[in-house]
Amino acid sequence: MSQEHQPICTQETQELIAKLRACPAVEKGLAQAEEQHQQRINEQVQLTEVPAPPFHEEERAKVFAQLLAAAGIPDVHQDQIGNVIGRLKGIGNGPTLVIGAHIDTVFKEGTPIKVS
Structure with a gap:
């Protein structure tokens, strides 16, 4: 992805994201969200x-x-x-x-x- 399409974050925000990503529970939650992505899309379609x-x-x-x-x-x-x-x-x-x-x-x- 080119730089002009990247979200712009302040240094403070980037540091906060890094701190959160260093937390094992947060990483586990993010991994679970990725694993369940297609399931959630399927549920959205079902509801729609x-x-x-x-x-x-x-x-x-x-x-x-x-x-x-x-x-x-x-x-x-x-x-x-x-x-x-x-x-x-x-x-x-x-x-x-x-x-x-x-x-x-x-x-x-x-x-x-x-x-x-």
Whole structure:
């Protein structure tokens, strides 16, 4: 990759990245993410192909909840308005990490949604 396409990082950021990469747990996590890359792409395609027009996201939410449970998230449920919530408790006293996503699409009901 040529230099002009490389992200620009400050020296401080580069040092922080190097420090993080030196941590065995971080390296293990990055390696796992690489190993599971195709699996995650497949899951994205699977979710994308479940029809979910606005206000009719129930089936996609159900599939997403199943994927979370299959990934080992022990506490997965839907709230009263259909949001899927998965909770995986950490092992320390650090801050809470919240990840959110929007699962509906703007395609009207019946639109073919095959990923290509």
